[in-house]
Amino acid sequence: MSAVVQISAIVEVEELIPPGFGNLTAEEKEECESFLQSLIRTGGCEEILRGTMAGSFKHGVISACLMGRARRFQQFATSCAEIEFPANWNFAGWDNADEPNWAEMAYDAAAKACDIFPISINFYDFGCLLQKQGRHGKARLAFKEFLRRANVNEIDPVARAAVSSRNIADAIEHACKSL
Numbered sequence: 001m002s003a004v005v006q007i008s009a010i011v012e013v014e015e016l017i018p019p020g021f022g023n024l025t026a027e028e029k030e031e032c033e034s035f036l037q038s039l040i041r042t043g044g045c046e047e048i049l050r051g052t053m054a055g056s057f058k059h060g061v062i063s064a065c066l067m068g069r070a071r072r073f074q075q076f077a078t079s080c081a082e083i084e085f086p087a088n089w090n091f092a093g094w095d096n097a098d099e100p101n102w103a104e105m106a107y108d109a110a111a112k113a114c115d116i117f118p119i120s121i122n123f124y125d126f127g128c129l130l131q132k133q134g135r136h137g138k139a140r141l142a143f144k145e146f147l148r149r150a151n152v153n154e155i156d157p158v159a160r161a162a163v164s165s166r167n168i169a170d171a172i173e174h175a176c177k178s179l
Contacts (some may be wrong), residue, residue, distance in 0.1 A: 022062065022116040028069070028109070035065040056158040063117030064162070067125055074129055077102035088152035103133050114142075119159045120149035124171045131178065143175035 016036045017029050026030065041059060063068045070161040113149055127142030143174060150172055154160040 010148065016058070017062065022112055024062075024112065028066065028112070031069060032065045034063045036061050053156075053158055056156050059117045060119075060158045060162055063113040063119075063122060066109045066113035066116065067122060068130055070106045070113065070125075073102045073106035073109060074132055076100075077106060078132065106136075107133065117159070117162075118149070119162055120146050120152075121163050121166050121168070121171065123149060124175060127175060127178065140179055143178050146175050147172065 016033050017024065021029070036058065040049070045057075046121045048054060080099075106129055110122075111131050114126050123142050123146035127139045127146060130136075130139035130142055150168060154163055
């Protein structure tokens with residue numbers, strides 16, 4: 001019970017994401033803070049949030065949240081592009097100005113994830129997203145950065161943990177084929 005009280009104190013006293021962090025929008029900050037708070041509530045984060053890895057942990061979690069956001073937006077973009085309207089559909093007077101540009105929102109979220117926590121696997125995920133969007137030149141750049149970083153052992157234990165949970169060999173193979 002005391003761990004829960006101490007963790008609650010961390011959430012209440014310390015601002016999880018400082019203003020201006022990573023140039024996040026208010027919506028991105030809210031989503032990332034909710035994600036961080038859900039991890040804190042599950043327990044086991046107290047030592048990390050109080051220890052020397054607190055900054056790296058927050059960067060990793062925020063980055064993971066943003067990359068998840070990018071994947072979700074890319075799915076929306078793909079779903080919207082696949083909708084086939086009947087030939088006799090009347091578009092007169094239809095204004096899609098309020099429709100979000102899901103592909104751009106996905107791009108922005110993935111780019112921020114790479115900026116906030118520049119680990120190899122984030123650049124791989126960004127490259128895959130760019131491929132899906134047909135931005136093959138930018139995808140090649142992201143894959144090159146992934147391959148450059150994949151050959152360097154991560155010093156940061158949080159970065160090491162994030163990379164170790166993925167199949168790097170398959171990612172390297174895919175990136176090499178995409179160049």
